Amino acid sequence: xxxxxxxxxxxxxxxxxMIRRAILKAVAIPGYQVPFASREMxxxxxxxxxxVQVTASILGPQDVLKVIDQGSDDTTNAVSIRQFxxxxxxxxxxxATTEATVIQTRHRIPETPLQDHxxxxxxxxxxxxxxxxxPRETETRRMHAIADYGLMHVKLYEDIACHGHIATxxxxxxxxxxxxxxxxxxxxKFDNPKMNDCAALQLFGAGREKRIYxxxxxxxxxxxxxxxxxxxxxxxxxxxxxxxxxxxxxxxVVTDDRxxxxxxxxxxxxxxxxxxxxxxxAEAAHA
Amino acid sequence: MxxxxxxxxxxxxxxxxxxxxxxxxDRSVPEISLDQIAEQLALAVDRVMSxxxxxxxxxxxxxxxxxxxxxxxxxxxxxxxxxxxxxxxxSEPVDTGEMLIRRRISATFKDLPGGQVLGPTFDYTxxxxxxxxxxxxxxxxxxxxxxxxxxxxxxxxxxxxDGLIETSPTADPDASVGDLTRxxxxxxxxxxxxxxxxxxxxxxxxLALGYSTQRGYGRNHPFAGEIRFxxxxxxxxxxxxxxxxxxxxxxxxxxxxxNQFAGTATEAPRFTRGYGLVFGQSERKAMSMALxxxxxxxxELGEEVKAPAQxxxxxxxxxxxIQATGFVEHLxxxxxxxxxxxxxxxxxxxxxFFAKAQAAPELREAAE
Numbered sequence: 001x002x003x004x005x006x007x008x009x010x011x012x013x014x015x016x017x018m019i020r021r022a023i024l025k026a027v028a029i030p031g032y033q034v035p036f037a038s039r040e041m042x043x044x045x046x047x048x049x050x051x052v053q054v055t056a057s058i059l060g061p062q063d064v065l066k067v068i069d070q071g072s073d074d075t076t077n078a079v080s081i082r083q084f085x086x087x088x089x090x091x092x093x094x095x096a097t098t099e100a101t102v103i104q105t106r107h108r109i110p111e112t113p114l115q116d117h118x119x120x121x122x123x124x125x126x127x128x129x130x131x132x133x134x135p136r137e138t139e140t141r142r143m144h145a146i147a148d149y150g151l152m153h154v155k156l157y158e159d160i161a162c163h164g165h166i167a168t169x170x171x172x173x174x175x176x177x178x179x180x181x182x183x184x185x186x187x188x189k190f191d192n193p194k195m196n197d198c199a200a201l202q203l204f205g206a207g208r209e210k211r212i213y214x215x216x217x218x219x220x221x222x223x224x225x226x227x228x229x230x231x232x233x234x235x236x237x238x239x240x241x242x243x244x245x246x247x248x249x250x251x252x253v254v255t256d257d258r259x260x261x262x263x264x265x266x267x268x269x270x271x272x273x274x275x276x277x278x279x280x281x282a283e284a285a286h287a
Numbered sequence: 288m289x290x291x292x293x294x295x296x297x298x299x300x301x302x303x304x305x306x307x308x309x310x311x312x313d314r315s316v317p318e319i320s321l322d323q324i325a326e327q328l329a330l331a332v333d334r335v336m337s338x339x340x341x342x343x344x345x346x347x348x349x350x351x352x353x354x355x356x357x358x359x360x361x362x363x364x365x366x367x368x369x370x371x372x373x374x375x376x377x378s379e380p381v382d383t384g385e386m387l388i389r390r391r392i393s394a395t396f397k398d399l400p401g402g403q404v405l406g407p408t409f410d411y412t413x414x415x416x417x418x419x420x421x422x423x424x425x426x427x428x429x430x431x432x433x434x435x436x437x438x439x440x441x442x443x444x445x446x447x448x449d450g451l452i453e454t455s456p457t458a459d460p461d462a463s464v465g466d467l468t469r470x471x472x473x474x475x476x477x478x479x480x481x482x483x484x485x486x487x488x489x490x491x492x493x494l495a496l497g498y499s500t501q502r503g504y505g506r507n508h509p510f511a512g513e514i515r516f517x518x519x520x521x522x523x524x525x526x527x528x529x530x531x532x533x534x535x536x537x538x539x540x541x542x543x544x545x546n547q548f549a550g551t552a553t554e555a556p557r558f559t560r561g562y563g564l565v566f567g568q569s570e571r572k573a574m575s576m577a578l579x580x581x582x583x584x585x586x587e588l589g590e591e592v593k594a595p596a597q598x599x600x601x602x603x604x605x606x607x608x609i610q611a612t613g614f615v616e617h618l619x620x621x622x623x624x625x626x627x628x629x630x631x632x633x634x635x636x637x638x639x640f641f642a643k644a645q646a647a648p649e650l651r652e653a654a655e
Contacts, residue, residue: 069621
């Protein structure tokens with residue numbers, strides 16, 4: 001029987017080079033979906049195989065890795081992916097946003113602003129922002145090629161006509177560097193403004209769909225909207241019950257079966273940072 | 288008071304321990320061995336090798352054991368190992384005409400050179416549960432004849448000699464072989480990649496699609512020209528040697544479907560082919576694959592594409608059970624954040640709705 005032996009960060013070096021070439025192309029054409037020969041990973045498709053391949057390809061022995069899911073380091077899939085890299089790459093891991101050099105995420109962008117030495121890696125289920133308007137890849141690639149985004153604008157307009165506002169709350173489409181319409185992955189639209197002019201490199205990996213795309217640092221990212229219906233960031237009517245933050249994305253927690261609810265920060269590191277800094281001032285947590 | 292959800296790591300470790308325990312089951316029952324799986328659950332092992340795209344009975348048996356008999360999970364294990372193995376190159380095309388035949392049947396000719404060989408098959412068994420198998424049973428050795436020297440030419444080759452069926456495309460030895468595990472699939476896809484996709488594709492998915500063509504969704508009038516199962520030799524041409532050397536033998540099932548084709552203004556009517564090839568013995572999969580392969584040739588043969596089985600993007604994008612099971616089951620992962628955003632939206636929509644409903648009576652009064 002052939003006994004398996006694995007390379008640093010699981011993937012073999014040829015595969016990493018292939019993925020790095022795709023990443024370079026993605027950085028050169030912001031928002032464009034680069035096809036790549038996605039590998040079969042030891043975790044299921046749809047559970048972060050794209051993000052894991054991107055992370056595996058950019059990770060060096062000196063890197064410090066943070067993995068979050070739903071904003072939290074402690075959700076089971078985040079724990080599982082962090083353990084995977086701790087085991088296969090032996091890199092240092094952290095839960096502190098400021099300490100990490102590579103952050104792999106599912107569904108959130110950390111509240112703490114990212115720095116220019118950091119890379120944010122998104123796990124992407126469906127990279128094609130036009131997919132639910134047009135199921136055919138041959139069609140959507142043509143639409144991107146000639147920047148034919150009328151269908152998307154019609155969809156957003158129909159939302160306004162039916163509901164009075166745009167009824168998309170997550171995976172809210174953005175236009176990158178004035179050219180490609182891009183799916184930000186299913187992050188809530190609350191996080192969209194953080195992608196604009198971000199100091200960190202943002203990489204997006206979709207394993208099952210075999211696509212990589214990128215937003216280079218300090219790139220203009222605009223959420224699609226209309227002059228008379230400008231993009232609105234989602235606002236909670238509450239503040240965090242643990243740290244008191246009123247500027248972060250909140251998870252709703254059901255506390256009993258009599259309608260009891262409380263709201264807490266989805267970004268657990270941000271919340272913990274604010275609580276430990278609480279004796280001084282609330283502003284200190286933002287530093 | 289709410290306590291932040293912690294302890295994901297310990298929960299995972301405990302779940303793994305429980306899984307290992309459940310896999311082993313009652314300790315008073317002897318543990319199943321890889322030999323037993325490879326020998327007595329051979330068709331499960333065949334399926335795992337086929338859809339796992341790796342011809343290794345021992346690893347496939349290990350995967351079946353580790354996966355507790357869940358074959359898609361076993362295929363997943365094999366795939367995740369296969370993906371890390373280096374590629375030395377592509378073998379020479381196997382010659383199924385030279386197959387050591389264990390079974391060979393044709394539904395198009397009553398008799399033909401080499402004859403009809405039923406071999407080990409469930410066909411013509413009565414599906415009655417056999418109580419004798421509930422305990423250890425002595426199975427008498429079957430009577431064996433001696434092999435004849437007669438070659439078993441492929442039925443399609445016999446028809447091709449008369450020009451009644453399209454010729455098989457001949458391999459261009461200098462052209463590289465497509466590999467969708469090394470290059471992302473793009474559309475339209477060539478037939479080599481389509482066949483690779485189907486060979487790895489889920490048996491149940493292909494069965495349903497093949498069945499749908501028989502029920503009128505992309506009908507292509509198939510005849511099972513020939514189904515053969517047996518051993519073929521795999522040869523590899525190493526550049527250092529300059530000639531092909533045998534690597535060993537593998538068991539495969541091949542199905543050649545013969546399908547109607549009315550011809551066009553420039554082409555005489557003749558039969559066309561649908562092709563299926565899988566590791567081990569799986570006629571259901573090989574036949575389904577051949578039906579779907581033929582359906583997917585609609586564009587090439589100038590037929591109207593109107594059924595799911597003829598739709599290349601639909602079929603090739605959804606045939607892989609590892610991709611499918613991963614994405615379906617990822618719904619188990621937390622979606623708190625997106626759900627929260629949706630909750631906010633539904634609440635807002637409901638507020639709008641009730642506000643409008645309340646305003647409505649006044650509007651009615653004003654109108655009166």
